[in-house]
Amino acid sequence: MNHNKILLSIGSVTLSLFILLAFTYEHSFFQQFDVFIVEHVPNVRAEWITSFMLFLAWLGGTKVMAALTLILMIFLVLWQKKWTAVLPPMLIMGGTALLNMTVKEWIGRARPEINYLIEQPGYSFPSGHTMAAVSFGGLCIYLIYHYVDQKMIRILSIIVALVLFVLMGISRMYLGVHFLTDILGGTLFSITWIALAILILNRMNRHKTPDL
Numbered sequence: 001m002n003h004n005k006i007l008l009s010i011g012s013v014t015l016s017l018f019i020l021l022a023f024t025y026e027h028s029f030f031q032q033f034d035v036f037i038v039e040h041v042p043n044v045r046a047e048w049i050t051s052f053m054l055f056l057a058w059l060g061g062t063k064v065m066a067a068l069t070l071i072l073m074i075f076l077v078l079w080q081k082k083w084t085a086v087l088p089p090m091l092i093m094g095g096t097a098l099l100n101m102t103v104k105e106w107i108g109r110a111r112p113e114i115n116y117l118i119e120q121p122g123y124s125f126p127s128g129h130t131m132a133a134v135s136f137g138g139l140c141i142y143l144i145y146h147y148v149d150q151k152m153i154r155i156l157s158i159i160v161a162l163v164l165f166v167l168m169g170i171s172r173m174y175l176g177v178h179f180l181t182d183i184l185g186g187t188l189f190s191i192t193w194i195a196l197a198i199l200i201l202n203r204m205n206r207h208k209t210p211d212l
Helices: 003-024 028-044 047-059 062-080 083-107 128-147 151-174 180-204
Strands: none
Touching: 003 028, 003 180, 028 151, 028 180, 047 151, 062 083, 062 128, 083 128, 083 180, 128 151, 128 180, 151 180
């Protein structure tokens, strides 16, 4: 099975799971996990943990993610000496933001109403911070596998990305602004989009692009 077929399979599975979750998150099976976490997260809060979780909230915010994406785009253009080097971050991160806003408005799930530490506007499902973290980490993994041959660097990129995914998801529940199902939904939806975006990029890369 070639890479494109693997990506298509992954995207199909995660999209199916996301759709299933989007229509069943109010089911009692999922609700018991969501309610349990919302009610019990205050028991594990501490000042130093809260400070770290607030940092993650800032890191995953729209402005910071946009700035990081812009910096990455500039770096890629200067390194590769091709304007088309901006396409992966523009497609993956831009698409993530647009899809998150669209689906949130469509589903319209309210955020947790108790035990939250910060005010967070907008709807809850899927988690935007989680989607941004998963997409940015996935983008970095894609670029490293595309441009770097060292096996150790590739492995480290996956480890760092996975740690970022997990911590960002935990931070949203810790701060009381998302349910567990929001985090799962954001993860599944971002993986779906990353798989589709890479398929698009692979098709575009078949055509040779001129240097600057």
